[in-house]
Amino acid sequence: MTIPSRTSLNGTHVVVLGGSSGIGLATALAAKTMGAHITIVGRTLEKLRRAAAEIGGAETVVADMANRKSIEAVFAGISRVDHLVITAGGVHAGKLADSDPDKLLAEVNEHIAGSLYAVKAALTRMPPTGSIVLMGGQFSDRPSGNGTSVMALACRGIEALARSLALEFKPIRVNVISPGFVETPLYNVFGKEGRTSLLTHAANTLPVGRIGRPDEIADAVLFLLTNGYMNCEVLHIDGGGRFV
Template sequence: MTTQIAAPSSFSNLPPSALTDKVVVIFGGTSGIGLSAAIQAKAAGANVIVIGNDRTRAQQAAEKYGFEWRTADVTQSEAVYDALKEIPKVDHLVLLAGTFVAAKVLDGDVTYMRRAFEERVWASVHAIRALNERLSKDGSITFISGVLADRPNAQGTAVLAAASAAMEAFARGLALELAPIRVNTLSPGHVETPLLHKVLGDARDSVLPAMAASTPLKRLGTPEEAGAATVFLMANGWMNGTTLHIDGGVSLI
């Protein structure tokens, strides 16, 4: 099953020039939430650069939607610096890249578990350092965490939950350290993305309905909904140092 992402018809809830001609760089912008955010930012007038770890997918997304594109393995600092080195200025930096790292602490491979932090915390550190003064002072940085930050489980996600919670704390600290650059975190719940389908594998047809039934709204979120929340964090100049939960109320139960 392939999730189809379409650009919304209007952005009447955004200030008319909030993203017009702004440079938006989205790590993880070639699929799922990142791709939807890229499409919507482009529709709102931004100049969008997507960065993914798969060259073919990045090029295809760019050609289809009119983005610029780069490739980088975010766990490799040199690749992050190389992907950003020729961009003169970035108004909004969005860091959504990351895989689903699941392993039990007592018997999981430590090198593998470290990836949860490498893909999130350290990739963000390297991206911010790479851009440095090229980050617009009236722009923003957006991280991603997830419902695990508030609601961990016993299914081998303790390290991933820790990394997710770390991103929220990191954003709050950076909102002060990098001021007046705004720094926020998007915390999505169960969103039906290609990554979720990949994680569930052959079990997805049975697991997805159960996941949907467990939410207050009795459905999963869409990439479009989470992408719109990402655009909101970029476009609203009064959002700073906060975590925006878009989980259909899952964090309440």
């Protein structure tokens, strides 16, 4: 049997947790363009509805990565998942000296535990040709000392998790996308000035001289979904940000 090196998304069902905004929305849009049926998941119904309209048609489900039952309920209503993409999550900054460790750990869990809930629930609905993309990030490789330790922990944990899951659930492929700074609503939590200052500084520091766009990250996610030999990989797309 010859296995195609590039699989088509045409007719597949792609579920994007976090698909109502930023990288997840761009991924859902790109997958839709390639002929996939799309389900997007997030906590806010209004955002999901707006995103579904932008995508040009998508199922929408409200759920919270921090709540196991709500994530399990997402998949209870779905019979087949060809590809699972998890981009749901926020930005969690805080120096350990100034923060409650339990709060920091809860934020790690939004990524780690939420991904475990979703992967476990999705796997029983995935064909052998299925694949999963989890979300890491540049802080895994590029510590800052500026209150990003929790994000570093979550990102590195996701990388370790993905590799092990790929072996446990073979032949389903599991990969990680590790973005650097990307222009999305994620940074709105820092306020208008804080966001501008952070992203301007990052753009000036990066070798490429600018922040990434969500569609550039989506392009990398789609490569991981459709290249049948990509497995156990952490694909960095950060404008060279790990090295400056």
